[in-house]
Amino acid sequence: MQVSRRVFLKYAGAVSGLAALNKTGLLSLEHLSPQEAEAMQTAMGKYEVKYTADAMCPAECGMEMWIKDGKIAKIYGNKAVPMNDGIACAKGASGQQLVYSPYRLKYPMIRVGERGSGKFKRVTWSEAIDHIGQKLTDIKKKYGAESVIMDCGDVTDRDHYYRLFFAYGTPNCTEHGAICDTPRRHGPKLMVGGKRWEPDVMRPQLVRQPDGSLKKDYTYKTKLIVYNGWNPFVATRIFYENRGTVGAMVENGCKVVVIDPSLSNTAAKADMWLSPRAGTDGDLFGAMLRYILENDNQNDPDRKYIDSSFKKYSVGWDDFEAAFKSWWGKKDPVNGLGYFSLDWAADRTGLSKKQIEDLSHLFGITKPAALVWGMQSPGHHYNGYCASIIGVALNVITGNFDVPGGVIDTELVKSDKGGSATGKDFKKKKVKRVIDGKEVEGEVEHFHMDLFGSKYPAAWDDAVADYPNAFKEGVDIRYGPFRGHHYPIKAYILRTGNSVLTGSAPHKWKDAILAKDAKGDYKLELYVFIDTLNLESALYADVILPEASYAERQSLSDIYPSHQVIYNRDAVIKPLHECKKPTDIMNMLAKKLNELGDADLKGSDFWEKYKSEEDFVNEMLAPAPGRVNVGTPLPYPQYPEGYKLKGTPDSLEKGEVTIDNEKKEVKGKPVTVEWLRNNNGVAIWPMSWYRYRKHNADEPNKAFPNTSTKLIEFRFDWKDGDKRYGGYKSYNEKIEKAGGEVPKGLKEVGFDRFPSTFFWFETKWNPYTNPDYKKYEKDFPFQLICGRVHHSMSGTQMIPWLSEIKTEGTWQPMNKEFEADVPEAMPMGEEPMKTMKMKFKANTYSVGTIWMNTDDAKKAGIKNGDLVVVENPLGKSTKGKVFASGGIRPGVIKIGFATGGRFSEGLGPAYKTRDYTPSHNDLVDPDVLSPIMGFPGYADMIVKVKKA
C-alpha cells in the first residue's frame, strides 16, 4: 500500500464511522439465509412467461414476456390475443430498450432553479409527497379544489389519478384523447354514442356457429376500404388493421383506396391513391354524399347505392337530408359554385371531377365496404366535425354500418372496464361556493372548466390545448349551477404526457407555465410531472415523480377490437430504481392529504381499500364485458336478447349465471386478474353483427347503439311531445338556462346554439376553401400537414433500434455522423439479439425531415438534404432537412408529429439531432381551437420555405 493511503486512513476511520448504520451496518445489501440463497440460486437462469400488453405504444398489443432473473429476457406477441394474433412489431420487440434505458427517471426530484432551468435535487418519496400534499392543501383552502388540473396524458392507467383528484374535489381530470383527434370522433359520438369507426378486419373473431359451438373465424368479408387520412401500415392504434387490410386484399379481393396528400405506406400498397389538398376531407365526403343522393337508382343494379333499410334503425334522416340539400343552391364565395357539386369539390380538393365521381360510385356500389377517416385528416382540422358527421351518414345510408365486412364502431362494442375504481361517483359530491355574494350549491362536476366553462361546453373529451389560457387567465364558469363563478388554475399535475411539446404550440405552454404575478411568483403555483421518461415537459416541473414503466405496473389493455376482448397488462418485473406504481402514488398522496386535514380523502376509499394494484384492477373489471346480448348470430342464444352480460366467458358459456329480469342483466362469475392470468391473460366474448337490430326480426332492438333513442340519430336536438332527444340536447339546455349566452367556440362560427342536424363551416388557414385566408396564398404557398411516425412518437424516440427503420418521407436516414449501439439479430445461440457498437455515417440513421414535392423543391432551388427554414404567417419558424420526393402533392409539406427539435436530453439520440430536425408544433397556431370541442388545428397552417 502506498504511504499516502496510510496517512489518509488514519482520518478515514473518523469520518466514515459517523454515518448512521443499521444493525448489520449494511445500507443496500442483506445477508440471505442458506435456504433463501439456495432458492435464489435455483431460480436464477430460469424463464417465467408472463402475459401483458405493449403500452409503450397506443396499440397496446397483447404480449408475452419471458422473465429471467427478474429481467425481461424475451418479448413475443401473445397468440391468444386477436388484436395482434401473436405478432410483435419492431416497437413491441424493443421494449427492453425503454425499460432498461439508463436515461429514464429514477428518483423523486424537486426543482431548485427557475422553472425550465433543468436544475433538480433528489429527494425521498416522503419529501416529495409532503411537498405536493402541502401545496394541494393550501391551494384547496385558498382557491378551491377546482383550481387543480390532473392531466393524465396517456390514457393507460389514468384511473388511479382520476380517482384521487375526483375525490380531492376537482372534475378537471383529462387525458390524451383531448389532443388526439376529437373532431374525428365527433360524428360517431353524436350519432351513435360511439367513437372510432374501423373496418371489420380484426381476425380471428370468435363466432357462434349454427350448431351452438364457438369457432375462431379467419375469413375476410370486406370488399372495399376507403382510408381517408388514415395510415394503418404505419400509424396505427388499431394493430389488426395492417394485417387485416392485407388479409382482406389477398384473401377476399378487397380494394383499398387511400386519400392522403402524401404517399403513405398504406397508399403505396393501395389500389387507388387520391391526393387532395389538405383540409378538404369534408368537401370530398360532402361531394360523395351528394353524388350518391343524386344518382341512386334502386331499380338499376349498377346505381343501387342506398340501402334504405337504415331508415328503420335511425331517426331524423329527412331533416338531415333537407339541411344538407339546402346548401346545394348556395354559392361558395371561393369559387361561385354550388356546395357539394362535383365541380365545386374538384375546385376545392384539387382532384379531378372524374376521380371524385369514380370514388363516389365505387363506394356506393361496393358492399360490404368501410369508409374510415383518421386522426390526421378530419381529426386535425378546425372543421373536422363536418367531415366525421358526413362520414357516418355515408356508411349508414349505404348499409355498411355493423354488417359483416363493413364498418364497426369499436367504442360501442369493446368491453367495459370502467368499474367504480375510476371514482366517477366522487364527482356527484355536493359543494358550495359564494357567487356574487350568494351561496350556491352544486356538484363537483359542475366546476368542469370546459363542460360548464365559457368556451367549449360540449368538449366531452376536454380542451387541453386551451390550458395555457386557463393558467394565465383562469376559468369562467358560465353554465350550470355555478354560473358566474371564476377560479384560477393553480396546480397542473401532468402524468405521462408531454403537453409542453405537443399540446398545441410549445411557446404558448412555456409562456403560461413561466408566467408570474405582480409579486414575482409563478401564477401556476404547482406543476408536478409524473412519468417513466424524461420528456421536455419534465424540465418545467416543480416536482418530478418517477412512475413504474409499463412493464412494471399492472392494468388492463386499452384497445378497440370489433367485439369484447380484454386483457391483463400484468406487471412482469418489479419497478426499477425508486419508481412507484400508480396505485401506490395514489394511496400515498391520498393519505398525506388526509393527514393534512382533508376529510375528502378517506382510507376506506384508498389505502385501506386497495392494498395492491390487483385490487384496483379487479374493481375496474367488475362490469366486464358489460355489453348487451344483441346482434346476429346472437352471442348467447340461451339468454334473453338485449340483456346486459357480465362475467367470464366460461361461466356465461356454462350457464353459471343469475338472470335479473328487472335490471335486464345476466351475471356470471366476475372476471378477475386471477382468471385472466389462468387464461393466457385474455378474455374473449363472441362476435356478432347487425347489433342494432333484433336477431330474428327486421326491427330495432332498442338496446344498441348508445343514443337517446337507441337508434342512429341524424338529428341532434329535437322534441317529441314532452320529451327532448339528441346528442346536443344537454348542451343547448345549458345555453337556454344561461339566458341564451353563446359559448366562445360557437360564436366564432356564427352559431347561437348547437345545430339540430347537418351543419357546415369552413376550416382555418386554408386559402383554397376559406376566403379569409386568400390574401396569404401567394406569400405562403404551402399547406403544412403532420403525420404520426408510429415508432418514433413523442415518448419512444430514445430507442435507438427504432431509428434504424425509415418511414415514408417524414422519417428518413438524413443524420449527421455519430456512433451508436446497434442490436443485430442472432439466429444462433442463446441470446436472440446482440448489440454492437457501430459508427453511423451521415445519412444512415432515421430522423425527422421536411417532406416536400420534388418539383416544388426544384422551383425553389432546394436539393434533397438541404437545411431549410419553414415559416408561417405568424412569424414562427422551424428548421430541418428536406426530403424531396414525388410521393406528395405539390403545394403540401409534411412533418412528423414530435419527430424533431427534441430539447430534452432524455430523448437520447433524438436530442443530438435537435438542431437539424423540425418541430411541427412550433408552427401550430395556438389560437385555432376548433369551435365545438376546443381541439388544436394541428394541420391547419400555411407556410413558406427558404434555404437556411
Add this chain to the structure above:
Amino acid sequence: MIEELKEELHIYNLLRQLFLKEPSKEIILALSEIPSDEGGENDPGFKLMVSAVKKNKDRLDAWLEELAIEYARLFIGPQNPPAVPYSSFYLSESHSLMSDETIDVRRRYLEAGMAVKELYSIPDDHAGIEFEFVYYLTQRIVELFEKGEREASTRLYETRSDFIEGHMSEWIPLFTNKIYGSTTEDFYKGLSMLSSSFLQ
C-alpha cells in the same frame, strides 16, 4: 495484511456512503476537522475533498444543498446524467441497465450469501452497492481471520480480489473519468480521484 484490511474498511465505508447518497452533514463536518497541512503524503483525491470542505466551511448549509444538486446532476438526472453509476452501462455492449453484466454481479453477491435489499428494483451493479459489497467482504475476512478460521478467510479474500480485479477495476476508472470530466465541484473531482486510485 489484516491490519491493512482493517484500515481499508474505513475507506470502503466512506466510498459506499458517498456514492449511495449525497453527502450528509456529519461526514462533511468530520472532513472539516482534518488538518490540511499533511504535506504531499496524503492521497491527492482525498486532499482535494478536504480542501473543498474547508473552502466552504463558512457556508456549509448552502454548500450541502449545492452538493445534493450536483449529486443529482451527476448520477441521477432528470437530464442525461453525465456519470451513470451502474457497471452495465460501461460493460454491456448495449449500454443499458440490467444487462447480463448486472446478473453476473448478482451471482457474485449470491456466492457470498448476499443479495440486494431491493432486488429487481435497484440494479445490483450500482457503484455504491459494489463498494458496500467490498466493505462487507473485508469485514467478514477480518472477523473470520480473528476467529481463527483461516481457510474460510482466505477463500473470501479470493472472492474479494476477484470482484475488485475482475469486475470493479474494469469499469470504475471509466466511471470516475466521467465524473472528473463533467464536474467543476472539487469535492466530486476529489472523490473520483480517490475511488479510482484506491482500486489500482
